[in-house]
Amino acid sequence: MLKSYEAIYENGQVKSISEQPQVNTARVIVTFIEETLPSKKRRTAPESIAGKGKTLGDIVSPIVDEEDWECLK
Template sequence: MLKSYEAIYDNGQVKWLEDTPKVTSARVIITILEESNKSVFSRRQPPEFIAGKGKTL
């Protein structure tokens, strides 16, 4: 069964972001995602046409 885990690869080290796999040895497939200019944790913005039109009740 295949499972996906999110991690960051930095200078030869893998840093797990959430759950750590419960295995001591395994065959893996690595997919590298291109970095974008946006931060991974950037704040979402509403579309221009609805910005400022919401009301808090």
């Protein structure tokens, strides 16, 4: 059975953050998550098109009637 526990690796030592597992011997997999990862930048529209979009009709219902859809059946 796999269980996850959060810990910090600091100066060659692993320090547990959450409760420590109650085991004497275990095989472990260590994944390092760098804390200096850049945060995701929010995408923005290019200046040339920013603010020029328009909402046509109701944003919940389609503009065209269902009968006018060209779908393969």
